[in-house]
Amino acid sequence: MRLVMTMMVRDEADVIEAMVEHHFAQGVDTMLITDNGSIDGTTEILERLASAHDVVLMHDPVHAKQQSSCVTRMANEAYTEHGADWVINADADEFWVPRAHDSIHAAFETYPREFGAFEVHVEDMTGLPAARGTGLERLIYRDLRSTAMLRGVGLRDHSAADAVHIGASGVVVAQGNHAVSIPSCGTPSAAESIEVLHFPWRSWDQFRRKVENAGKAYESSPDLVPSPNHHGMRDYRLLKEGRLLASYLLRSLTPAQLDAGIADGLYVEETRIRAEKLPQQADDELEYDASEMVDLLRGLAATQGERLAATAADADQRFADAKAYIEGAGREWQAEREALHERADRLAQRVEQLSDELVATRAALEGLRGRRSVRIVDAVNRVATRRRA
The missing domain is CATH 1.20.5 (Single alpha-helices involved in coiled-coils or other helix-helix interfaces)
Structure with missing residues (x-):
């Protein structure tokens, strides 16, 4: 069974090495990665990783929110050129893990091809804020807050589920990797399932850059208009208004909030990624007025x-x-x-x-x-x- 992962990345130098190393350790056979014109050192890290692992590195410098077309191309190549039995279309801030198996590869070996495609739960990770740093040793809590609680701090909801699919030609992957054109005809049991540990805002520096990149990409793509409530565009407006740092602090936790949330069951410790001791950038304390x-x-x-x-x-x-x-x-x-x-x-x-x-x-x-x-x-x-x- 061949497991192939695709990914389109831009300016993810703080986390990309950890992400790639984690998934090869989890049994991914090949990674197809398109670098979207990174300028923070991501490209150089990927070139180094390609010399050590089965990484196929491609380049697409256009910033026009073309994730769907780019990932669709890679998802098809995963099957036609790399013989994928199963395809995972991932983001750089996602760490895919099994619930019970020794690896995600072992889990996928148990899934019949008749499933076609199925959704995988995404769990957002949270913790204390930082100025810079990957945060894999700091963001070690599953965020189990209700939707109402999230909206109270400026977040619309938890992340949507991702979609995985069998290797097949002609597959189309939707923007965000949350849906594919292959119909779902089954799903693993809870005991046999996999999940995604998601690290969307790892530091103020990473979060600000991510918001700016996404906002400018949408501005340069007049035919690709997000909804008024799209979180990226709301954050981009806050950035231009000078209020994004406050938003980052609002969605992060203070020590007191963390302690209270742990006691109330809102934040549950999850240390598997931290235990892997993956390469990462050290944290810097965030200073502000x-x-x-x-x-x-x-x-x-x-x-x-x-x-x-x-x-x-x-x-x-x-x-x-x-x-x-x-x-x-x-x-x-x-x-x-x-x-x-x-x-x-x-x-x-x-x-x-x-x-x-x-x-x-x-x-x-x-x-x-x-x-x-x-x-x-x-x-x-x-x-x-x-x-x-």
Whole structure:
């Protein structure tokens, strides 16, 4: 069984080496990686890794959010040129791990090809903030906060599931790697499944660069317009407004928040990646003006409150609309029910009338039979009398 991973990367020097080493240790046979014009040293790291592992390094310097077309091309090549039985389309901040098997390769060996494609759960990792650094020894907590809690700190929701698929020609991978054109005809059991440990904001330096790169790429792609609530574009607006650092601090944890969240079961320790002792950049402490951040955080909190209020108002309106629809449908149903009852009453009266008519018709027929029999007997008697005479 050949397991091939594809990846499109840009400016991921803090994490790319750890990510590649982790997945080869997990049994990935080949990695197809397209470097999207990195300028932070990512390209040089990948060139070095390609000399030590089965890494096929390609280059696409255009910054136009063309992930779907690029990954689709690699996903097809994974099958046509590298004989992939299964294909994982990953991001640089994702670490794929098995739930019970010794490796993801061992897990995929148990999956029948008839599955076609299936979703893989993505678990966001969180922890304390930092100015710089990969953070694999710092971000060691599964983020189990509710959607409402996340929205309170400016996050729309947890990350969406990723999609894996069998090797096949003609497959199309959607933007973000969350869906593919191959239909899903099965999924592994919980015990046999795999999952993704996701490290989306590892430091302030990485987060700011990621937001800026994504925002500028969308700006240069007028035909690829994200929704108004797309997290990348919201963050990009905050960057241009000078409020992104406050947003980064708001979504990270303070020591007190971490302790309280652990006690409440909101943050659960997950140390498998840390235990691998993967190569990474050391953390630098984040320094900032606390008084200035307080004002920015209050502003962000107010903004989030307004957004949540608008969301609540929209939910109330949707509920009112649904209630009105249901009530209207109920009135229509009642009217139709009454009409059906009236029709049933008329039908019952008609059946009774027809029954009476049937009884009368039968009596008339019986009377006719009796009179006809009498007439026949009289005629026979008359004939017999004439013959005797």
